[in-house]
Amino acid sequence: MWQRVIFWTKTHLGFSAKESRGFLLLIPFLMALVAASQVLAWAKNQKASAIYLQYLHEVDSLEQAGFLLSVSPLPTFNVQDTITRSHSTKVSERIQRLPFSETDSVLLQIVPGIGALTAGRIIKHRENLGGFTQIAQLNEVYGLKPEVIPVIWEYFDFDAAPIRKLSINRATIEELASHPYISYQEAKVVVAYRLQHGTFLQLDDLLKIRIFKAEWVSKIGPYLNFEIKEADGAKK
Secondary structure, eight states, rough: OOHHHHHHHHHHHHHOOOHHHHHHHHHHHHHHHHHHHHHHHHHHHHHHHHHHHHHHHHHHHHHHHTOOOOOOOOOOGGGGGGGOOOOHHHHHHOOOEEEEGGTTGGGGGGSSSOHHHHHHHHHHHHHHHHHSGGGGGGGGTTTTTGGGGGTTTTTOOOOOOEEEEEEETOOHHHHHHHHHOHHHHHHHHHHHHHHOOOOOOSSSGGGGSTTOOOHHHHHHGGGOOOOOOOHHHHOO
């Protein structure tokens, strides 16, 4: 029979006589590995069954004694066990909390998960915007992980305070387009409409430009100043 198997491997698999004999010797080893994995799986299932039966027995005993079970008596994995907050909590209690609008790239590094590069990106984005008005805007910062954002408020107080506004009635196309939320094309349309129809008196006036969506107008609203040009004021 072995000769037939060797002949089959030589003709169908292209093995040499030596390779065929090695292949035949390997088969029992592979079968042993498969059997061992099955035995291990069976042993694990048996252990799991035994633990489960013990669990049921303990639950029954506690209920018979009049206890109401709210937590499993078995050791279980709790994701909170993997979070170490004691050190960061102590640090946050020792420092003076500042408004987020007053922090800089150095102070931000007190927050776990924020290094020099990420801190620099946060401050640069804040300056380009003219200040953060919503916490959600931090999601726009490249490299800042979403899970780090809630940790920031253990060290700083968020304050929605724009530090710089664009004059919608004075700004040039380039000045408007320098804002992260305003593209060059949108800036061109704003300036062209202003030249043709006059100054913008309020935010809703931008909705008269029908290609602009209300969501976008609301988004840029906190960063716009609607003061009238000095030249117009002089005429009045």
